[in-house]
Amino acid sequence: MRDYKFCPLCGTPLQSGIIDGKRRGYCPQCGFVAYKNPIPSVGAIAIRDRKVLLVKRGKDPGRGSWAPPSGFVESGETPEDACLRELKEETGMEGVIKGLIGVYLERTKIYGEVLVIIYLVEITGGELKAGDDADDTRFFHKGDQPKLHFSCFRRAIEEVF
Ligand SMILES: [Zn+2]
Numbered sequence: 001m002r003d004y005k006f007c008p009l010c011g012t013p014l015q016s017g018i019i020d021g022k023r024r025g026y027c028p029q030c031g032f033v034a035y036k037n038p039i040p041s042v043g044a045i046a047i048r049d050r051k052v053l054l055v056k057r058g059k060d061p062g063r064g065s066w067a068p069p070s071g072f073v074e075s076g077e078t079p080e081d082a083c084l085r086e087l088k089e090e091t092g093m094e095g096v097i098k099g100l101i102g103v104y105l106e107r108t109k110i111y112g113e114v115l116v117i118i119y120l121v122e123i124t125g126g127e128l129k130a131g132d133d134a135d136d137t138r139f140f141h142k143g144d145q146p147k148l149h150f151s152c153f154r155r156a157i158e159e160v161f
Contacts, residue, residue, distance in 0.1 A: 004034045038113035042083040043070035046121040051139035055090045058135045061108040065149035079117045091137040092129035095121040101159050104152035118156040
């Protein structure tokens with residue numbers, strides 16, 4: 001998360017004060033306020049033949065643990081685009097968005113607060129193959145699922161699976 005010391009608009013050193021009820025950095029010259037916001041990310045819950053698609057994460061946060069395909073929304077793409085891109089990158093599978101399951105707030109050590117937008121996805125094709133950011137990818141039956149590191153994914157899967 002960005003932590004400004006100087007105003008990104010006019011270069012004046014920021015001061016600290018209470019703005020909108022919270023302590024924040026602000027610019028005494030031009031009025032810029034350094035609001036802090038969670039980072040938007042997406043997750044894909046893809047179910048096929050009564051099994052859910054998971055990825056063994058090759059990167060932090062949650063390295064080595066299993067999770068649905070997920071990642072950050074990049075500038076220039078919609079959350080739906082990001083969701084299907086991460087699905088394809090991490091698992092080799094192609095899909096279409098069937099609906100929004102929910103929007104969750106996850107607190108991570110590395111990135112701070114992450115807003116996780118989780119979609120239900122229908123697999124339409126592709127070949128199952130773990131991508132560069134993943135150590136493994138597999139479909140799991142409900143009873144055989146590994147424990148998931150992030151509570152947002154546990155909650156989202158429970159909604160639909
Ligand atoms: Zn300024």
